[in-house]
Amino acid sequence: MQTYRYEVRFLTPAFLGDAEQSGRWRTPPFKAQLRQWWRVVYAAQAGFKPGLEAAMRQEEGLLFGNAWLTDGFRKSLTRMRFDKWQQGSLRAAQWSSLSTVTHPEVRQAVASDLYLGYGPVVLPRGAQRPTLKANAAIQAGESAVLSVAVPAQHADRIEQALALMHRYGTVGGRSRNGWGSYALIPQEGTPELRGALPVRDWQRCLELDWPHAIGKDEKGPLVWQTTPHADWKELMRTLAILKIGLRTQFRFTTGRNAPQPEARHWLAYPVTNHSVGPWGGSARLPNQLRFKVRALANGQLVGVIFHMPHRPPPAFHPNRTAVEHVWQQVHAFLDAPAQKLFRIQGPKP
DSSP states (O other), X not given: OEEEEEEEEESSOBOOBOTTSOBBOOSHHXXXXXXXXXXXXXHHHTTTOTTTHHHHHHHHHHHHOBSOSTTOOBOOSOEEEESOOOBOSEEGGGOOOOOEEOOTTSSSOEEHHHHHHBTTEEOOTTOSSOEESSSEEXXXXXXXXXXXXXXXXXXXXXXXXXXXXXHHOBOSTTTTBTTTBEEEEEOXXXXXXXXXXXXXXXXXXXXXXXXXXXXXXXXXXSEEEOOOXXXXXXXXXXXXXXXXXXXXXXXXXXXXXXXXXXXGGGTXXXXXXXXXXXXXXXXXXXXXXXXXXXXXXXXXXXXXEEEOOOOOOGGGOOOHHHHHHHHHHHHHHHHSGGGOXXXXXXXXX
């Protein structure tokens, strides 16, 4: 077995629910992350060839455990453990609401944490400020040591997946909005994180209905970075402003039970007060655009926005032309000088 040890340090609060839905150090979210990014590495090494899923699921089931292979249930060959399992140190009574942002579709200013964290962050009836829904969350700056053990023959892909977790990974509730951003810091005896950026032409990515690569266009990878910020609170406000802007550029002409989807529905679904009748009440379409917070060597933080394009599930009857048009507008919005973002390149092999 090949063993790795990393300090996991959170850069923004993480909403990792235990049995009581309070934040606690737990390995399952990180094993899920490792599995997700392992698939991305596998797809890139397979050259994104058609039909790769069958062989990938076979190998994934052997490595991470399964109950679907023809020879029966198998335990995971991948082992993970933290050196501590305690509850997060950030209590609901200590939650300090972030500064507000303007939303053109809302009459009053909206707290940044409520906008980006709605669900784990709530505004109780009669309250003036948002707070945590659960008893606790893991605070920014908290850390623990994660040990990972895998069979040596799988070490190459696992190492590359861990590197992608470090650069793009987030865990917990509302993690696609940047909550639960973390850094993996190799401990003594563990090699430095390495691996190339798995990119693919973003329109070709729409051939598959699962996130298998970071998109690219004629300008390069679809990865944008903010200017440096002194702390996570102001950075999350910046991310809230960006998300509001890229969403509200698509204006609705219908309300509840629209007869067909509008452009904004393809960003993420459901949308409050703007349902699509043919999609029903239980349809879920996660946003393909993800936020991540990274730490710089000088202690400042930057926000990273990246697009993992894929075709919406068949149940949505996606119109490819409409989907492409929406994402072209999003890319143009993020490239516009007014957003003060710049494209960044990934690591080379």
